[in-house]
Amino acid sequence: MSDIDGRTVAKDIRAEVAAAAAKLRAEGTVPLLAVVVPTDDEGTAWYVRSIKKAAEKEGIDCRIEQLDAPGKDEIVAKLQELSADDAVHGIICQTPLPKGVALAEVGWYISPYKDVDGANTESAGRLAAGLRTFAPATAEAVLELLKREDLVLEGANAVVVGRSNVVGKPAAMLLLNESATVTVCHSRTKDLAAVCRGADVLVAAVGRAGMIGADFVKPGATVIDVGTNPTEDGGLVGDVDYAAVSEVAGRLTPVPGGVGPVTTALLLRHTVVAAQLSKTHR
Amino acid sequence: MSDIDGRTVAKDIRAEVAAAAAKLRAEGTVPLLAVVVPTDDEGTAWYVRSIKKAAEKEGIDCRIEQLDAPGKDEIVAKLQELSADDAVHGIICQTPLPKGVALAEVGWYISPYKDVDGANTESAGRLAAGLRTFAPATAEAVLELLKREDLVLEGANAVVVGRSNVVGKPAAMLLLNESATVTVCHSRTKDLAAVCRGADVLVAAVGRAGMIGADFVKPGATVIDVGTNPTEDGGLVGDVDYAAVSEVAGRLTPVPGGVGPVTTALLLRHTVVAAQLSKTHR
Structure with missing residues (x-):
């Protein structure tokens, strides 16, 4: 099993952001x-x-x-x-x-x-229609991490656990735009573990610490953990039981150090893109 | 196997529309x-x-x-x-x-x-967010037909074949709003028949005559056929192989006489709702 290192991805994105911001300032x-x-x-x-x-x-x-x-x-x-x-x-x-x-x-x-x-619901609708728009940064972070891995999303079975407007649904739309076969699960899903075990790519965005155990994961699957659940000692844990799942998954994002830093980096990237657009679109 | 009769559903809706239109005219x-x-x-x-x-x-x-x-x-x-x-x-x-x-x-x-x-993408975004809005009439017709059947959508496995902006994606969002577990399939899906066989509710919206055969359908499943493919003799056939699937499915919409008449009825219902809103929202 290998960790998917969100901090490195974030560093790359932020270097591009810094260059774009410097150019904007110079202008x-x-x-x-x-x-x-x-x-x-x-x-x-x-x-x-x-x-x-x-x-x-x-x-x-x-x-x-x-x-x-x-x-x-x-x-x-x-x-x-x-x-x-x-x-x-x-x-x-x-x-x-x-x-x-x-x-x-x-x-x-x-x-x-x-x-x-x-x-904005307009942004959500444009995302669903496959038009250019700003996606919710957390959902886009999931895709940003996946796209930098050596894996084929086209035709892959992707399962998203959680159907929030800010993560689950937009992540599903982004995966669909990449031609994955996408299943959205939630609290009403029957036999959630079995559905998740069908996933080549599993995205956990439920907000319950450690609820995705080893029995939810197909051997070798890629698992993206969007959860950020506070612990009693002031730390953070994901929705995935890291110790157990790391024995089964092929790749897994840690928490912290996975989706979180990439989300922040994408908010910054969106901001410089918006600043660039402001010079032509108003 | 029983047919799901779209013409009867459409007749009910249109009777309500006629009453609402008469009231609007009187006002x-x-x-x-x-x-x-x-x-x-x-x-x-x-x-x-x-x-x-x-x-x-x-x-x-x-x-x-x-x-x-x-x-x-x-x-x-x-x-x-x-x-x-x-x-x-x-x-x-x-x-x-x-x-x-x-x-x-x-x-x-x-x-x-x-x-x-x-x-409008704004409508699509509101639909995704679960807010009140006009859904594409064909996608809503799928739900209208399902809701009038004696079946539980909450927790049901729903598979939508087709990911168009006007049918597949909005139908998926509507099914998700009803708390079904929703999978969206398309041309890149691997082993489509097997994925479809997992469906309690199967929605076919691909636009290929008769491509959904008996081997795509779980015994007893409910199948909604959105396809309207013209035949050489001037008729219409669905995406589902009616003769074969009717031997396996529990319920099935015919083409014509299934989704089509309900779609038209919903366009009319939306129009009277819009006319009602015009009296208060401008």
Whole structure:
């Protein structure tokens, strides 16, 4: 079994991002990512700080827009303001959102040209139609990792466990665009382990620590673990039981060090692409 | 084996449509469906005339907008004009489109409020997110037929053969919203027959006459045949080999008389819903 090393992939992408950002700056455009934070959740604050640090390291300015217990209207107003602001190139609306507010609803107010985490339903529809668009960064990270491995996605049996709008469904669409045969499983799936054992490529995005055991994995399969479940001692574990599955899988992403760093790198790449587009598309 | 009778389902839906249209007319709103026809293809002309006849029978006016060998710009201009016209409630852009023009591109110019055949990528994204929207009528017809049968979609293994934007992908999303475990297959799928044999619900939307044989079907499975392939003698056959599969399946839609009439009925239902929305949403 070999580890799929997300940190190396992220490093490659971030080197390209830094070069693109430097070029933009030389041309007078300072790439700017705005992150709307509608929660005072500590985990979110940590994550947002890590994005800001990564952005600034690669030459992208990052503005954190902290909202204090906002209603839907306040979030919408902020997203509209940022969408209309020519200095802003990328917009992320962080979750969790206040109770009763769905990302798909407020995401509509992020300009598709700045929608670097694919939160707008327009972006989701363009993704489903196979048109150019910004995909949710986590879903795209799954594909980015797979495409750098020596494997054939065309005709492969891909099984995605989890059907969220931000990971499961867009990852399924991206895999379908690569001509994999794609199955989407979830909490209502019968005999989940058996369905997963049919996978050449298994994507775990359920949000339950270690639930994908060795009996879910076909010998030699490629397993991408999207889970980031906090542990009691302040660490992170994935949805995959790493110790058990590493005995069976051919390739496996670790947590941390797999999907996570690539997701951050792709948010930055999307931001420089959005900044490049801003010079021609407005 | 029992036939799933699309004509009876369509009749039920159309009775509801007629009642809703009569109410709208009594309130001073004449529901109007506009069909943009960018081709002189004879099969398309026949289909469009059948929609117009059905609409008028149920109290919906239908305007056919025939375009003569249009470019993309002309199609876009017509869709924009109809989207801005308060008298128009539903808009369909018929295929086939001119070479090099994708429905997903021109569909963007259909107002989502009038997008009764789900051609706008915004509609596709809302569908994927599980939000209220108009789904492509053919994909919704698949679900409409399934929901009227005595079967449990939650946890069922559903296999969709075909990954088009207008049928395969939206049908997969609708089945996923019903909590089925959904697999999407296509021309690159390995051992298609074996994958299909795992299906409790099998949806055939490939466009190849009779390609789904008895060896693709689990005994007792429910099979929905979306195919409408013209025969040399002017008839229609589905993607399913009816004679062979009817020996194995539990339930099967005939062609004609299955998905087709329900699709037409749903286009009409969407149009009266759009007309109702026009009274409150503008």
